[in-house]
Amino acid sequence: MPSDAGSLAALAGQVMLALALLLTMAGLLATLPRLLRVRRRALAFSVQLQAARAEALDGVERLAQRREESEQYLRPIRRLRRWIRHPLSVATMQSYRRKRRRRSL
Numbered sequence: 001m002p003s004d005a006g007s008l009a010a011l012a013g014q015v016m017l018a019l020a021l022l023l024t025m026a027g028l029l030a031t032l033p034r035l036l037r038v039r040r041r042a043l044a045f046s047v048q049l050q051a052a053r054a055e056a057l058d059g060v061e062r063l064a065q066r067r068e069e070s071e072q073y074l075r076p077i078r079r080l081r082r083w084i085r086h087p088l089s090v091a092t093m094q095s096y097r098r099k100r101r102r103r104s105l
Contacts, residue, residue: 083089
């Protein structure tokens with residue numbers, strides 16, 4: 001046993017340091033199971049997120065394919081609409097209408 005006060009204080013400091021180390025280790029060990037559960041849930045969520053992202057990207061790709069298919073089917077209809085709405089086509093139709101009216105009167 002140390003006899004003087006300085007060595008007694010040093011011993012008390014070392015004991016407190018050891019207790020602090022033990023308390024810190026006990027706290028880490030107490031939080032370890034919770035940390036492992038959180039890690040497992042985070043990994044599972046990451047897998048779900050990747051699956052959802054892959055599904056969303058697949059849906060976007062299918063949507064783009066269907067949009068291209070719709071554009072292909074609508075191309076002739078749009079061309080016909082453009083021809084019908086052209087000013088010369090409108091004038092021709094109006095001319096035919098006027099001729100029909102004159103014949104019927």
